[in-house]
Amino acid sequence: MNTISEQPATASPAALNTSPLPPAFLAALQQRFGPGQCSTALAQREQHGRDESAYVGVPPPDAVVYAESTADVADAVRLCAQHRVPLIPFGAGSSLEGQLLAVQGGISLDLMRMNRVLALHPEDLSATVQPGVTRMQLNAALREQGLFFPIDPGADASLGGMAATRASGTNAVRYGTLRDNVLALEVVNAHGEVLRTGSRARKSSAGYDLTRLFVGSEGTLGVITELTLRLYPLPQAVVAAICGFPSIEAAVRSTIATIQYGVPIARCELLDAATVRAVNAHAKLGLREQPLLLMEFHGSPAAVREQTEQVQEICHEHGGADFEWADTPEQRSRLWAARHQAYFAALQTRPGCRAITTDACVPISRLADCLLASVADAEASGLPYFLVGHVGDGNFHFGYLIDPHSAAERAVAEGLNQRLVSRALALDGTCSGEHGVGLHKIDFLRQEAGPVALDAMRSLKQALDPHGIFNPGKIFL
Template structure:
């Protein structure tokens, strides 16, 4: 539905709960309108949705205190940190308290000898890499936005490096989680693998705050590669670009990143980032390894690209040149917002088997060409994940209807080809209706059973992943 800035005041919390929270959190419990508004939005197109109050916690013990009270009074809790989610994850659609975790932003430990780091949930990915800068290691998961590690864990995020390093699913080793009854559990260990019992870590990774509140995360870190080279190559059409990626991946070349941007996306980032790239479908490559391996991999990729009509292959080996190139890619979302004054974006993030990627994108391109909405295709095509950015007027119901019809067609196509409705953004509110088609009613029933067992009063981020 169209977004609106009309503010509806949420109902007041029970007086007894307010008194308890004021006694524990003092000035870190607030119902100030400016704070409520800040916590009533994310990067989605959903309208402003105010929580009833905001609590700023600074420790696991304080989260426990809040959860116990909310469980007692049956008041929802919605975890909040960076607020960069795209599917309405942090919106208090059933009222309740927005739990702001931004004061829990400490890097607890860096264990280079074990290739791990342990952090609190509000640590941002860039912050962690600054802390790692002098160690010779880095944290590779890069969703573009400077998201919090806790939010990335909760949504099972990935990004441009996923083709080589995987998603948060493969990179989270252990968690500290506060359950709906206030109990604290620890899942996983710092060991690289385990066969001990149910894999509870994987259960909470991607649970979007609906099963527990994550307060500590242990993640993998990796040695900084000896040599890194980035390159761009443009094509006369998007099909040739995608076929290039498929051949490189199927050849087993350990490419670090490969991103696709169509001509409209290139036009947008040229204007936004002050670049002068050819406005054609373009691949952004990155190779990271030993100096000799990088050279060999880059030469192979360049040859494959030429065989598919790739033109004007350009390389950037200096850090500042690579950073500018990848920052432009990360800014593509904001660049595309400038296509239409006052626009908002609905973004899809389907993922399909790599062998089906060309077909999926070709058919999607035909749908977009038949629509009146401006729309771009870009994404992390090295792992079969691509995005369509649907640019619309937030006050125009027809635009929303058209965008949702396109989104539905894109998702159904991906599911038909053996893919998923969301490769990295998560379900939130927007993808709920696609889950039965993707997983089947039996699997959804199991998800409901897990939710009921861990959160019987439905206080943890209700209305996300599963309907409440």
């Protein structure tokens, strides 16, 4: 098994600084929570000590606590603060950048039992939920109200985890990210106190915007225990279209033109030919194995018809084929399920591999420059890879498939990743459109933000978490 020393520099051995739990802390933890909510069993610890990142060999947390209420979270935080024990919030475990790994030991605080939809306010287009509610669970509860929550990162992630990483996904081109769709939060701070940010009002100019401070903080500033979210009416008409292209460039140029012409497309996803082959094999689809755009259009029947006609014309101008349609709910569900499974489909093409992923985002006008140069770089490396992208908002993902035991392959992949991010930053982009920083992008954030901005972030961290108990070793060192 690889050790952490074989990981990229962004997760150096110095990041590992673990020590056993103080016996007094463990005794107090077990007394407060009991065997039904507190476990030191290796199997449960290991389950909470891995995610979908390429890291291996990181020790699991020392204990797992299953919170069932805000009071449970507050008590767990107070105990950790008293004994200076790290606390790592845990949701569905689907993070990609090592956010939930216990690099400094401590406890994993599992929030998935806090899974109640607390209130629906259809008249105000909002809902209040606990952090363990998943996006699919919320949408099931909304169906009879004629509403939906549009943020769809692919995995059936917890809404608390999605807020913590500022998730977005396939619908972001029209509906925005979690940053745009969280109205208010309940958060437990580093003293075990409960604070509330925001309200159900759609706007406010009262004080600092603490809501957006905690959204995207990756569990380093507090523990989210409640969220109030924006909802949207289900569109009258929904149509999905598939368009094949002779090249990735043609697909990207079509996307750029669609956005620049102001077409309010809901989804616009790019799959390269290798990814299409993997998806076909995994999901038993019959998609043409060439670069594809998977698109979805929302609105009134007339508006959807106008949008599809406009985009079909744009795609034809760039060599795209006639659209293939998926206009029934069953067809659309199958299509998007296959897209969401692209990551796992790609892993199956090389059994035993792990994926080193990246998700750079650039201004839409620079998308072709960045993406095509990154494709050429990946091709020249000889390393297997897959490419998908929420290209409607300039966000794309490469996954480099490596043998996790090969230091040489890891070095090649990290070199590709470094060059891709540097390319994106040179084009006024960002090192992460939606995955977050975690462990893997620490150096990239330093490159993007610069020392003054990083010092400001550290000052906020010190002010809100003076003893450094919340998810230490993440975002910056």
